[in-house]
Amino acid sequence: MTSLSSFLLATLCASAPAHAAGAAHAPESAVVLVARVDGSVGLSAAGGAPAAGLGVSAGLPFGAVQLNADLGLGADLAPTPRITALLDAHLPIVSGAKGALSLTAGLGTGWWVDAPRPLARVGVAYDGPAPADRGLRASLAWQYGGGGAGAVIAGVGVAWRAGPRVARPASLVTERDPTAPPPPLPLLVTPAEAMVWLPHPVCEWVPASSLGDRDPASLLGVTVQVRAPGYLPADVTLDAAGGRVLSLTPAPAYGSVVVVAFPGDRVRIGASVFPIAPDGTAVFSAPEGPVAVEVVGGGRSVVIDGAVAAGYALWLRAPVPAPLTLSFPVGSAEVPADVLPALRAYVAALGDHQLRIVGAYASEEAEANRRVASARAEAVAAALVAAGAPAGAVKVLSSTKPPKDALEGAHGYVRVESLSASAPEAP
Amino acid sequence: MILLWAGLAHALDHHVLHEGETLLDVAQAEGVPVGALRALNRLAAKDLPPVGTVLLLPGAESSEPAAIVLSVSGTGTATLPGEAAVPLSTTRALPVGTLVCTDPGGHATLRLATAPHSHEHDDVTMLGGTCLTLDASWARDERRASVVSVRRGSIAVLAAAEGTGAVTVRTGASVSTSTTGGFRVTVEEGASRTEALDGPVEVMGAGAQVSLTEGTATRVRDGEAPAAPVALLAAGAPRYPNEKTQLRRPDFAWAPVDRALGYRVEIASTPDFTTIVLAEDVGSSPWRPETLFLPFDEGALWWRISSFDRTGFLGAPSVPARIVLPVGVGP
Numbered sequence: 001m002t003s004l005s006s007f008l009l010a011t012l013c014a015s016a017p018a019h020a021a022g023a024a025h026a027p028e029s030a031v032v033l034v035a036r037v038d039g040s041v042g043l044s045a046a047g048g049a050p051a052a053g054l055g056v057s058a059g060l061p062f063g064a065v066q067l068n069a070d071l072g073l074g075a076d077l078a079p080t081p082r083i084t085a086l087l088d089a090h091l092p093i094v095s096g097a098k099g100a101l102s103l104t105a106g107l108g109t110g111w112w113v114d115a116p117r118p119l120a121r122v123g124v125a126y127d128g129p130a131p132a133d134r135g136l137r138a139s140l141a142w143q144y145g146g147g148g149a150g151a152v153i154a155g156v157g158v159a160w161r162a163g164p165r166v167a168r169p170a171s172l173v174t175e176r177d178p179t180a181p182p183p184p185l186p187l188l189v190t191p192a193e194a195m196v197w198l199p200h201p202v203c204e205w206v207p208a209s210s211l212g213d214r215d216p217a218s219l220l221g222v223t224v225q226v227r228a229p230g231y232l233p234a235d236v237t238l239d240a241a242g243g244r245v246l247s248l249t250p251a252p253a254y255g256s257v258v259v260v261a262f263p264g265d266r267v268r269i270g271a272s273v274f275p276i277a278p279d280g281t282a283v284f285s286a287p288e289g290p291v292a293v294e295v296v297g298g299g300r301s302v303v304i305d306g307a308v309a310a311g312y313a314l315w316l317r318a319p320v321p322a323p324l325t326l327s328f329p330v331g332s333a334e335v336p337a338d339v340l341p342a343l344r345a346y347v348a349a350l351g352d353h354q355l356r357i358v359g360a361y362a363s364e365e366a367e368a369n370r371r372v373a374s375a376r377a378e379a380v381a382a383a384l385v386a387a388g389a390p391a392g393a394v395k396v397l398s399s400t401k402p403p404k405d406a407l408e409g410a411h412g413y414v415r416v417e418s419l420s421a422s423a424p425e426a427p
Numbered sequence: 428m429i430l431l432w433a434g435l436a437h438a439l440d441h442h443v444l445h446e447g448e449t450l451l452d453v454a455q456a457e458g459v460p461v462g463a464l465r466a467l468n469r470l471a472a473k474d475l476p477p478v479g480t481v482l483l484l485p486g487a488e489s490s491e492p493a494a495i496v497l498s499v500s501g502t503g504t505a506t507l508p509g510e511a512a513v514p515l516s517t518t519r520a521l522p523v524g525t526l527v528c529t530d531p532g533g534h535a536t537l538r539l540a541t542a543p544h545s546h547e548h549d550d551v552t553m554l555g556g557t558c559l560t561l562d563a564s565w566a567r568d569e570r571r572a573s574v575v576s577v578r579r580g581s582i583a584v585l586a587a588a589e590g591t592g593a594v595t596v597r598t599g600a601s602v603s604t605s606t607t608g609g610f611r612v613t614v615e616e617g618a619s620r621t622e623a624l625d626g627p628v629e630v631m632g633a634g635a636q637v638s639l640t641e642g643t644a645t646r647v648r649d650g651e652a653p654a655a656p657v658a659l660l661a662a663g664a665p666r667y668p669n670e671k672t673q674l675r676r677p678d679f680a681w682a683p684v685d686r687a688l689g690y691r692v693e694i695a696s697t698p699d700f701t702t703i704v705l706a707e708d709v710g711s712s713p714w715r716p717e718t719l720f721l722p723f724d725e726g727a728l729w730w731r732i733s734s735f736d737r738t739g740f741l742g743a744p745s746v747p748a749r750i751v752l753p754v755g756v757g758p
Contacts, residue, residue, distance in 0.1 A: 256723060256756040260676050281675045283755035306718065313756045315677040315719035 032059040036157025051076040066090040194228035253310030261318040262420040264353035265297035297351025298418035323417035333375035347387040359399040373399035479602035479631025492520035493564035501533025528558040534703040540571035581613035586625040601647035624743040660734035662745035670749035680713040687734040696725035
């Protein structure tokens with residue numbers, strides 16, 4: 001029974017009648033139950049005496065028509081009881097805010113005390129404006145009862161409507177003709193001169209402005225590349241997620257920097273370390289603006305300031321690593337304590353340079369001085385390694401007599417110099 | 428633009444008074460009354476203009492600007508008559524009377540005597556720190572004539588490939604004129620020097636005239652006659668960089684020139700050196716600048732070398748050598 005009701009209700013919901021108009025939230029496709037009182041007046045001798053009665057009916061909508069099963073119980077003034085049973089149909093002819101007027105027609109049977117009679121009834125029914133589920137029903141009909149008996153029946157009753165309540169949806173607003181072709185994919189690209197690479201099966205660069213000319217469906221889900229001179233590249237997946245404006249980011253203007261240093265140097269800009277070629281140069285690009293290049297190696301750490309301009313190459317030449325000259329007390333081969341900070345600083349800025357250490361000596365008492373010079377060189381080498389220099393990067397050369405003008409009264413010294421300091425030169 | 432060009436419609440032809448010429452000779456040769464010539468050049472009846480005087484001639488009107496800016500490297504200014512100075516740019520058309528200056532380190536090349544539908548012209552390259560005034564510039568048919576006054580600095584009048592362009596360069600001390608171009612005029616302290624690089628040049632000063640042949644030069648001190656011509660030094664031959672080696676280390680080397688006191692290294696983005704981007708006077712080969720700043724988006728660069736002698740004369744430049752930028756330099 002439940003499933004039958006559901007079926008009926010579902011069927012009815014699909015064919016909602018209009019006769020219940022007037023109630024903003026009236027049940028749609030409702031079953032209508034009516035309880036009424038009525039009275040009849042015979043129109044002929046065979047029609048019998050005036051009568052009064054009670055009745056109930058149940059109606060179901062079938063499209064615009066409502067079919068009712070009506071059962072009546074009445075008695076005339078005799079009093080003679082009678083029972084009537086009819087099936088009739090209501091066809092709405094007027095429907096509005098003030099109610100609905102329907103034509104009715106029905107067939108049935110009446111049981112009087114004497115014998116059953118066939119009945120036919122035609123008339124009109126009025127369903128007044130009502131609250132959502134209850135309303136007035138008035139009816140007026142002519143009834144033929146067979147044997148030339150006819151009567152006019154007037155009735156008034158209460159109708160209950162029961163059924164699923166369906167809120168009427170808001171009016172559907174359409175902004176465009178649904179038959180019109182769908183709009184182009186809303187991808188707007190700036191600058192307008194950008195080009196878009198459409199992958200397989202198109203495999204073609206097209207102007208971004210021409211995307212709207214293509215079938216949007218063919219572009220959905222496609223990842224395209226967007227490029228424009230002077231702008232950073234961008235990849236975009238086209239989907240139907242709504243309008244999209246792609247503004248390419250202007251690419252920073254770049255210039256080039258050539259750092260001219262020495263093999264073994266380390267070139268840094270901020271936290272970035274750049275590789276250096278065997279000829280001691282490093283080439284890289286940098287955004288337009290000031291640039292500070294730090295060159296470390298050979299015991300020196302220098303910062304070279306420059307300015308990068310778009311479209312220009314800037315060569316910055318690092319100074320030659322200066323040799324470190326250490327003086328010793330006469331006759332001593334012990335590294336003086338006051339030169340140790342200089343050695344440590346030298347090693348800290350050694351980079352990847354290879355070092356050679358030479359002890360120089362005066363020509364007087366040459367052999368003795370040469371031994372002292374060699375011992376000093378070895379001591380300096382040991383001190384450099386102790387300060388952190390790789391042992392393989394330190395090489396002690398044979399001691400040598402210094403140039404006459406180099407001593408200036410000193411008895412000897414040790415020179416620490418980078419092998420790279422004898423600069424690579426252009427051919 | 429229309430207003431600007433309308434104001435240029437009074438550029439005049441000119442004539443440089445040479446040795447032995449008189450005003451009457453010029454008037455008869457040009458078909459101009461002597462009185463008109465005197466009036467136009469503000470000469471009194473008793474005035475006897477000396478050799479080297481630039482006489483303006485009436486009638487040679489042109490609707491073209493006196494000059495256009497062919498190239499600018501660095502910065503400079505152009506001061507049009509009655510106007511404030513504006514930055515020098517290649518879109519600039521310059522009328523007669525314009526003062527053009529390059530800032531130190533900047534270079535510019537002006538195209539003089541431009542004529543519509545003509546490929547013939549006269550180009551003048553201004554080195555850094557140069558100021559000149561466009562006195563006259565005129566072109567018609569195959570004839571061209573221009574006069575500029577150099578206030579300071581140095582200019583090079585490029586050799587004219589064809590035609591009969593006459594370019595006259597005035598300084599406070601001298602007047603140099605040539606119909607073939609290819610000469611250089613430099614203003615010095617109390618003097619000016621003229622170097623004939625690619626053709627003959629007439630140099631006048633204090634009523635005297637000296638004819639320079641290609642490869643010679645003269646100096647004219649204020650109020651004095653031009654000195655006797657001297658031979659210019661040969662150019663050094665560029666060795667490095669060249670088209671076979673990348674310019675990784677900015678070391679410029681060339682074959683030294685005997686008796687050269689110094690050299691001028693010039694780098695340009697065109698082989699005709701109308702677009703000089705750097706000019707540096709250096710002592711000897713090699714030249715290893717601490718910093719170097721060159722454009723990489725010009726397509727190519729060339730460099731050349733010229734030699735200074737001990738008296739300051741600068742010889743003709745060498746044949747240009749191509750500069751190959753290192754891999755990694757560029758956009």
